[in-house]
Amino acid sequence: MERERLEFDVVIVGAGPAGLAASIRLKQLAAETGREFEVCVVDKAAALGAHSLSGAVIDPRALQELLPDFRHRGCPIEEENLQDAVFYLTADRAWRLPWIPPFLHSGGAFVASLCRFCAWLGSIAEEMGVNLFPGFAAVETLGDDSGRRVVGVRTGDKGVDKQGRRKGNFEPGVDLLAKVTVFAEGPRGSLLREAAKRLGLFEGRMPQAFETAVKEVIELPEDSPWLGSPEAVIHTFGFPLGLRTKGGGFLYRMAERRVSLGLVVGLDYTDPMFEPYEEFLRFKRHPLVARRIAGGRVLQQGAKTLPVGGWYSMPRLFADGALVVGDSACTLNARRLKGVHTAMKSGMLAAETIAEALAAGATGPAALEGYRRRLEESWLGEELRESRNFSQALSRPPASRVFHLGAQWLSGGRGLVDPMPIHEDCAALKPRSFREPAPVGDLDGTLYLDKLTGVYLSGTRHEEDQPCHLHIPRPDWCTTRCWEEYRSPCTRFCPGQVYEMKRQPDGRPQLKLNPSNCLHCKTCEIKDPLRNVLWNCPEGGGGPNWTIL
Ligand code: SF4
Numbered sequence: 001m002e003r004e005r006l007e008f009d010v011v012i013v014g015a016g017p018a019g020l021a022a023s024i025r026l027k028q029l030a031a032e033t034g035r036e037f038e039v040c041v042v043d044k045a046a047a048l049g050a051h052s053l054s055g056a057v058i059d060p061r062a063l064q065e066l067l068p069d070f071r072h073r074g075c076p077i078e079e080e081n082l083q084d085a086v087f088y089l090t091a092d093r094a095w096r097l098p099w100i101p102p103f104l105h106s107g108g109a110f111v112a113s114l115c116r117f118c119a120w121l122g123s124i125a126e127e128m129g130v131n132l133f134p135g136f137a138a139v140e141t142l143g144d145d146s147g148r149r150v151v152g153v154r155t156g157d158k159g160v161d162k163q164g165r166r167k168g169n170f171e172p173g174v175d176l177l178a179k180v181t182v183f184a185e186g187p188r189g190s191l192l193r194e195a196a197k198r199l200g201l202f203e204g205r206m207p208q209a210f211e212t213a214v215k216e217v218i219e220l221p222e223d224s225p226w227l228g229s230p231e232a233v234i235h236t237f238g239f240p241l242g243l244r245t246k247g248g249g250f251l252y253r254m255a256e257r258r259v260s261l262g263l264v265v266g267l268d269y270t271d272p273m274f275e276p277y278e279e280f281l282r283f284k285r286h287p288l289v290a291r292r293i294a295g296g297r298v299l300q301q302g303a304k305t306l307p308v309g310g311w312y313s314m315p316r317l318f319a320d321g322a323l324v325v326g327d328s329a330c331t332l333n334a335r336r337l338k339g340v341h342t343a344m345k346s347g348m349l350a351a352e353t354i355a356e357a358l359a360a361g362a363t364g365p366a367a368l369e370g371y372r373r374r375l376e377e378s379w380l381g382e383e384l385r386e387s388r389n390f391s392q393a394l395s396r397p398p399a400s401r402v403f404h405l406g407a408q409w410l411s412g413g414r415g416l417v418d419p420m421p422i423h424e425d426c427a428a429l430k431p432r433s434f435r436e437p438a439p440v441g442d443l444d445g446t447l448y449l450d451k452l453t454g455v456y457l458s459g460t461r462h463e464e465d466q467p468c469h470l471h472i473p474r475p476d477w478c479t480t481r482c483w484e485e486y487r488s489p490c491t492r493f494c495p496g497q498v499y500e501m502k503r504q505p506d507g508r509p510q511l512k513l514n515p516s517n518c519l520h521c522k523t524c525e526i527k528d529p530l531r532n533v534l535w536n537c538p539e540g541g542g543g544p545n546w547t548i549l
Pocket of ligand 1: 495496518519535
């Protein structure tokens, strides 16, 4: 069966805020200059927005620049005119901070479901003539003969069985050829991982740093007292993570009696027995949270990683024929706990660079390099420079953290050490440090869920008879080194119960994989202490089917 080839000016991989903002901006620039740009956006999710997950409190700065009339165009705003509250939690008490640092204020921002927001942005892109291909996973970057120039991407074959044989419904992937390819895959993109190795995009940069989040949308009862309270945005720190593990909780009120609730955990935690999902359950049981969600029911659950390394972890943002935007480019502002506006702005700046390059008929590195300069000179560059050592400071012991954060604030981000070094998250676990996990209490299947019920409520589906998308290069290590030194932490850090360690009749451990539960969060590839997991895109259209997260 012949592989189809389609040609575009620009191919964007990923229909998140960065990729969609880039596509809209490209179409705007085409209209302004009387040119025609053929733009294609390809995304592994079956529907637009179905793999997008964030808190999300959105700073509208980039949106206002991109679509000044966004309110009149049906932007799905859940709640605005937000009042913030920040609490420090101990196991059974909550202290409200009398003062909130200005960078954490949500005034002017709005709460949204990122799924709905991306579906809405996608509808605008489509109206403007962008070719949207949801349900197609880009699995390979195409290069020219030299291997140095990116000339497009190949989407994955469909209809291949577990052994790699063609089934009756086999369809070969499509080659999407482009003058410029934009990597907008989100955190730890599998396409960028391979392309970056070849093109040296992360050479000389600080390691990537990530946090992982479990999030739910809960429907509250009509008489919930929180519905009438002025604070719509609540952030917490302290319990259940304590002060040694970075991260914290959030509750954002949404429309229609719903609340978005989640726990974010720094993936540089050191305890191999630590389980982010259990900590999320503990967070929900804290009196401050439990009171607000009492009588509610979980509508949807999901999980995702966030790139928090920031300025010094950003890859080289351009290559011959390619640019990197959004979470793939580490544009999230960890200090402000916001990443949608920064991702969108990076996409818009990339679009402006591409439009100029296409007009000049040159899309090599010299023409695309301007994206980095544009980013540095924009408000995005300013935001990212101000927070350039923030996440790194949070990884320091609690006593010194305060001094680092204070000094950074007073010095516009420089602080006491600049750049402040960080280590790869996978290197943080302490071997042979085992403890029995504490119980998390009863799970009622309505408000307090086990992992599998959460997977069910995420709408996750994959074609069962396909090659496993989780590649474990050294499976023997799972039952030897990893079990002996870390007691198989994948069985705990994975929120989808994809990894299970079973006992064989002779008592030896054996790893069982349930790849169809995968929530596409990428935690396993990032946190595995032996770097023994590679997450690849499963067949296009598989994965979560989030609609309100
Ligand atoms: Fe996340 Fe990996 Fe588990 Fe999938 S298998 S849910 S990517 S940790």
